Amino acid sequence: MTPDVDLTLPIPGPHRVRDALLSLDSGLFVFAAERKWPGAGPVLPRLSRSANHGMLWIAVATAMAAGRTPRARRAAARGMASLGLASLTINTVGKRSVRRPRPGIDPVPLARRLKRQPITTSFPSGHAASAAAFATGVALESPAWGAVVAPVALSVAMSRVYTGVHFPSDVLAGAALGTGAAFAVRALVPPPVRTPPAAGPAREAAALADGAGLVLVADSDAGGTDLVAEVREALPAAEIVVCPPWEMRTALEKAAARARVLGVCGDDGTVSAAASAALRHGLPLAVLPGAAPGGFARDLGLTTVGDLAGAVRRGEATRVDVGRFRSGAREGVFLDGCGIGVHPDLVRERGRWSEWVGEWPAGMLAALRVLKAGHRPMTARVNGHERPLWLLTAGNGAHQRTGLAAGRRLDLADGLLDVQVVHGGRNPSWRLLAASAAGRLPRSPVHAAVRTDRLRLSDVEPGTLLAHDGEVTEVSGEVVLDKLPAALTVYRPRATDGSRG
Incomplete structure (x- = not known):
């Protein structure tokens, strides 16, 4: 009788799979160490050191926030929040659950090595996690800023293999963890929902072809000074008054007494004061969005000088409700x-x-x-x-x-x-x-x-x-x-x- 023949392939045990992956990882590490990376020598080691303790990303976030655009500030905040979650996960779970030793640095040329070698476990790479978390968090809020930050983040991740402190799989795992942290932050704090401008009954208003009859009062602390040149170019005959916030109410009352249209540029409180003056004098209101448009301007869909100037020239307007409070002799809108x-x-x-x-x-x-x-x-x-x-x-x-x-x-x-x-x-x-x-x-x-x-x-x-x-x-x-x-x-x-x- 012919003996039974087992035609199935042997299934390698878990230890064989692990050994094969470790061998591949080590081979890729040595391959990277033996190759010349044109232009990387003077850059990657310094970049790797600058990212210690997240200092590089703190500096980038500070520079973004200094740009004074709300979206850049939100992107910086989202990037730092993502980095914080990634770092917390790495330090509490990642490094303690897989105690992998650092790679041997003998194959790495001396010029590439860091002066101070890290002593923590190797898996996963905290630098790669922080870089991926920050870049992904920024990109989820502002794709334009994400495109600027992404090459820097990629270079930081690559520097960890280049300097010999991480295996390639450490970097890949860290980057995956950092990306996941950024998406987790987005799930907890969704980006602003972009909704269409609020509706209101259409109304014809005075069409001021060159702005004659418009008196615009601008708060110098709300970006009013920077917008004056744009308004004068778009509406050359408009009268523009720029004053500090403590003079706005007086200036608005004086402007309303001589204007066909009362204009205002300022925060929500200033716009509300202008609305009160416009109601008392029976005038239409023109709201110029400042450097950071208030809630009322955003709901109207006004974001630029051109939005308002076009409406004033064509006489396009809408009717809006005004809220009112009364308490004894006090009354306001x-x-x-x-x-x-x-x-x-x-x-x-x-x-x-x-x-x-x-x-x-x-x-x-x-x-x-x-x-x-x-x-x-x-x-x-x-x-x-x-x-x-x-x-x-x-x-x-x-x-x-x-x-x-x-x-x-x-x-x-x-x-x-x-x-x-x-x-x-x-x-x-x-x-x-x-x-x-x-x-x-x-x-x-x-x-x-x-x-x-x-x-x-x-x-x-x-x-x-x-x-x-x-x-x-x-x-x-x-x-x-x-x-x-x-x-x-x-x-x-x-x-x-x-x-x-």
């Missing part, structure tokens, strides 16, 4: 929103960080700091019902929201106040912060929301602060919040107007 409780503190803290990290992360940082401060809830009667309140906000129109930070508006004339309430208690609930981080604030048991055209608060304690469009006012007794529907005419290009006719 707001274009974006207002709030009481800890809202003034949240606005102040969010403003410190928003240009650097974006609205959503800035809202989270502000919430953390306010929660840590341990404010007491205020007590007031809301539409006749007594409520302990930690925070109450009223947006001028429905806002898209992610947690505590208000987002964009899709309609600037919906006739509604977007009211958000966080109930009080012994102390602010950390469940609120968790819900905000997950973008599920409306599901939080300490949160309530309603859309209405009027809200009345009574029994408000004297000295209570009400924040409105970045400004702060003291209120007490009864506070009434309501709307002036489609009360203000504002210039905007019709091409961007998703209007309802």
